[in-house]
Amino acid sequence: MIKLSFWKPITALSLLLVSAYIANGQTAAKPDENRFTKVVLQQKLEEPMQFQILDGGKVLYAERKGKLKLYDPATGKMVVVAEFNVSREYVSKSGEHSEGEDGLQGVILDPDYAKNHWIYIYYSPKEESVNRLSRFTWAGGKLNMATEKKVLDVVVQREECCHVGGGMLFDKDKNLYLTTGDNTFSRSSDGFTPIDERAGEGPRDAQKSSGNTNDLRGKILRIHPEPDGSYTIPEGNLFPKGTPKTRPEIYTMGNRNPWRLTIDSKNGWLFWGEVGPDGSNSSDLRGPRSYDEFNIAKKAGNYGWPYFNGKEAYRYYNFATKESGAWWDPLKPTNNSPNNTGLNVLPPATDPFIWYPYAVSEQFPEMGSGGRSAVGGPIFHAADFKNAKYLFPAYYEGKWLITDWVRGWILAVTFDDEGKFISMERFLPNLTLRGPIDMKFGPDGSLYIMEYGNGYFKDLPEAELIKIEFNGGNRKPEVQATANKVAGPLPLKVQLSSAGTSDSDGDPLTYNWKITKNGKLVQTKTAANPEILLSTAGVYKATLTVTDPSGARNSKSVEISAGNAVPVVNFNFTKGNTSFFFPGNTINYAVSVTDKEDGSLANKKILPSQVSVSINYLSEGYDMTVVAQNQNKQDVGAQFAGAKALIRKSDCNACHTVDTRSLGPSFTEVALKYKGSKTAEETLTKKVINGGSGVWGDAMMPAHTGMSTAEVSSIIKYVLSLSEKKAAAKNLPVTGSYTTHEQLGQTNKGSFIFRAAYKDRGSKLAPAQTGESIVVLRNPTLLVANADAFDGIDFNGNKSVATPKEKGSFIQLKNIDLTGIKKLELAGTDKKASGAFEVRLDAADGKVIGHSAASVDGQKTSADLVSSAGKHDVFIVFAEAAGKVTAINIKDR
Structure with missing residues (x-):
């Protein structure tokens, strides 16, 4: 850090130092989010994996199924440049075929591409058990496959999935880096380290690859390609050429599945994302819970897998006897597996730069929680760009922009000159990516991102190529119409x-x-x-x-x-409160429908069977009205809208789809397996929360301890419902009654949605229109943070506790139906609870309909209310600066 001596004259050198300081991003102001624009370049890609940007903004990218494609911004179209015959399957000893991660993994341009037109492809040949790095000559148009020069083969096993790597990068010395995965099936290891040394279990032992100094898998390789298609070994790799039982190509070892690489142009350090194992819980007998990592290599090194994850060691485990052995020593890890062909004593383990579990990380809470799959991303230095139209601002100078394939955020990571972590923050918090799989800056200064979509081994409609442009000058207007x-x-x-x-x-x-x-x-x-x-x-x-x-x-x-009027629909309550539900109370209702062209329910020109009527309970955390309104207008099956929203919010779609098998079974398969079971809901709810494996093979499902039992239960109810044939949804009558039984575990969190809808007949010139009416009944216990307005109120950090500051302070509830409400009660956290208060109508000095003395017993204080009808704004006005309020209880008795 530069320190300025303010008692000395400011010299030209001082000003230069200040400019450099600002340019390094240390004091530059954070830009407004609206200066960044997302531009969609191409949609509906087919399993995109890795891309490179050519002059003129053209993008060359690889799709896993074997196609190499070129996007041209001048035409807005993409063309197929080549199609490789790739292996994408694994065949077990029993002959079972299953989809794997192999295929066309990546493409990169030679540093001198403008002169020699060389590109490098990393792919899985159909007929050989290798992942191959080849060089081709390509100057545009179709790729001539006859120009292939095989540079390097990584020998793999194709009996079990997974982990291919495939990231590629050139440094300033024209050395090529290539990431390779550990080629190990790790989901049979209970979420811990896959070191199964039993005879015939080599595909499940990562000591054959990541922990093997004589194997190219589970590594980052560094080679120097030569003009004749061969390569030489640069100085500074992990093992000098000629070292027995080692491969000189290895730059880092102890990698599980390293993905996208970047090099800091300022210091030459290598950065990447490392996908970790699937375990959710630690064990004294086995080792730590699992972590994904973001790593830095200032020099060649061992990054620990399969003996270490995060900053923690595993214990040796004998899969035959189920006995645990000693903890591995990070200073002197040893590999004594019968599947090891390299050195027994390995280089010391290097700690990760960032590591994070499924749960919220104590060290890095900004990363959130849930499923995870560390990708990587670029480091921004303005000096790397010349005359870039969309050059990022100085605020991001020297920051590492990282992304996660499952969580979909981009984080800007700041570190010091020694590579020590300083901080991280969300980049464009309102941007959520869908399966980001590669990300880099283009020559125009834009941040290009390739999204695979949320799922595995299939074409996904959300897969797309986008770029983020920064506009430091005049901004386009934001339009609403x-x-x-x-x-x-x-x-x-x-x-x-x-x-x-x-x-x-x-x-x-x-x-x-x-x-x-x-x-x-x-x-x-x-x-x-x-x-x-x-x-x-x-x-x-x-x-x-x-x-x-x-x-x-x-x-x-x-x-x-x-040319067609919208039907007028009303969901009328003839008995019951229209703002809150009270458990066990019965509501009488009557739906009315009138349409200018079609008639009405009353005159029987519209039949009751033509009107959709539904009453459903939706879980916490969502705008219930919006969810209901977004349902298909004639679909009364809104009961699972909350569950589907929870699925979208969580990591479920990363491993499951509704009707096709992905990494895990389809939801429909699960529903059919447990059809008729009376204990299925409870059993599966516990399993989702605690995690587990073994029912659907070896795939490990992570724990979801951050979700409530009620949330998971609602998801399971939806999944189990898929065993039934999808007959037309049963309509409720247009006149009837309904008893609002409170849902299990949903105290003060859920809402009942009463909805009626009618779609008219339309005409030849005017399309049909739908009218609907929605009544939302909230839980009568309102968290104080969910009140509508406040005055003179102090809050704690998460707004869960409100404290009146003075006499006359108030909490407001807007447009509340007071029909049948007898009492209003405040819950607090201390013996003063809320202090004395009054309940007033429509204004802070409006009609008093109830008042309370200060609490004397500690936790609650209440006011009996004068009988009132209709909807009003309700003001809870405090008589003193006292108490801490957490909730407002509305009572009907």
């Missing part, structure tokens, strides 16, 4: 609105609306919020284009259907 009506009968008068449109630079904006029908211009408007009149039936598109004085523009559209 809405209409007060998106459907209605003729003539249809519509008020268009640009409300929410903004410009981050504060520039004045001009507005232009174009209204089109079937692609033909109907009318234009130049006001920000114009009114339009549609007199003929059809579907119209109103497109708003907003332009700033520099010519930067952005657009957004809203679709309007004219």
Whole structure:
């Protein structure tokens, strides 16, 4: 760190040092998130693995199934450059075929590509048990396969999956780095180290590969390719050439599945992500819980696998006798496996730079929790770019941008000149990637990212190539376009609105609306919020284009259907509160439907069977109204919306799909296996929370201790439901009653959704419209953080405890139905609980309908309420600065 002596004259050298200090990112201001733009370059890729960027923004990338493709930004299209006949299967001793990770793994350009047109491909030949690094000559167009020169073969076993590696990188000395996986099936090891030394179990012993100094698997290799297609060994690899029982190509050993590499251009250090094992819990008899790692190699070294993970050692374990032995010594690890062909005494183990488990990491909490698969990413230095249009700002100077294939974040990691961790933070917190598998900066300064999608061994619709552009100058306007009506009968008068449109630079904006029908211009408007009149039936598109004085523009559209009125649907309660549910209470309801063209329920021109009616319970953590509204308008099976949202939020989709087997069984397979079992829900809920293996083979399912029993139970209910044939959902009657039984384990967390919907018949010119009515009943216990407004209230860090600061402080609940509510109770954390308070209607000084004295028994204080009807804003007004409130209990008795 540079220290300035402020009592000395500021010299030119001092100013230069200050500039350098700022350029290193140490004092540069963090840029606004809206200066970064996500640009989608290509969608619906097919198992993309690794890419390289050519001049002009072209992207050459490899797909695991064997295709090498080229994306051209000038045309917006991709073409197939070559197709390799690759091995993607493993064949067990019993002859069983299963999908593996092998295939076309990667591509990289030679440092002198502009002159020699050489590219290097890492792939798995169909007929040989090797993963091959080959050089080809390619100058555009189709790849001539006859130009192949085989550079290096990594001998592998193809009896069991997994771990291929495949990351490639050239350094400034034109040395080529290649990552290789341990080629070991580790999921039969209970989540611990796979060192099965029994005869015939070599595929399950990583000591044959990662821990073997005489094997190229489980390594990062460093070679210097030569013009004739051979290679030489650079100085500084782990074992000098000629060392008995070693391979000189090895730069690092003790790797499990190292992925994407980067080199810090400032110091030459090598960085990468390392995918770890699947165990969730530690054991005194076996060793640590599992970790993924992000690593730094300042020089050649041993990174520990399979004897160490994270910063912890495993114990030797005899798979034949089930007995544990000594802990491995990080200073002098030994490999005495019968599958080892290398040295017995290995180099000392090197600690990881960052390591993180399934649970929230104590050291690195910013990484979150859940499934994990460390990828890697680039280090930003402005000096690496010349005249880059989208050069990242100085704030990111020297930071390592890393990503995780499962968790989908990008983190910016700061470290010091000695390579010691300083901090990390989310880069673009509102950006969530879907299976990021490769990430690097392009010549234009943009951050390019390839997304594989969330799943295994299949084409996924979310797989895409994107880039993140930084704009340090004039920014495009942010546009919002809405209409007060998106459907209605003729003539249809519509008020268009640009409300929410903004410009981050504060520039004045001009507005232009174009209204089109079937692609033909109907009318234009130049006001920000114009009114339009549609007199003929059809579907119209109103497109708003907003332009700033520099010519930067952005657009957004809203679709309007004219010629068919939207049905009016109401879910009416004839008995019961419309804001809260009270366990065991019965609600009487009646649905009404009226449609201008179709008629109504009342006149029997609309039949009850045509109206969708559902009542369902949804779990915590989601906007229940939004979830319900996003259901297919005629789908009354919304009961599993919460479960599906939980699945999307967790790591379930990384290993399971609904109806096809992935890394784990499909949800439908699980449902059929346990169909009819009365204990299945409880058993599977415990298994998901605790983790386990053995039922569906050796695949290890991690523990999910961060999820509540109720959350997991809701997922299991959904999974088990898949054993039933999907008949049409049973409709509830349009008039009836419903008893709100509280769901297991969901105290103060869930909501009941009452929903009715009707889709009308539409016409030839105007599409059908759906009307719906939704009533959300919340749990009558409200966490204080979920109240609607506050005044004069102090909160703790996570807003779980509220403390009134003075007399007159209040907590507000908006638009609350008071029908049948008898009492309001506050729960607290100390003997003063909440202190004395009043309950007032519609204003902090409004009508008093209840009051309470201060608590004397410690935890709760309550106010009896005067009988009131209808919906009101409720104000809880405190008489003193006292107490700590955690929850508000609404009571009907």
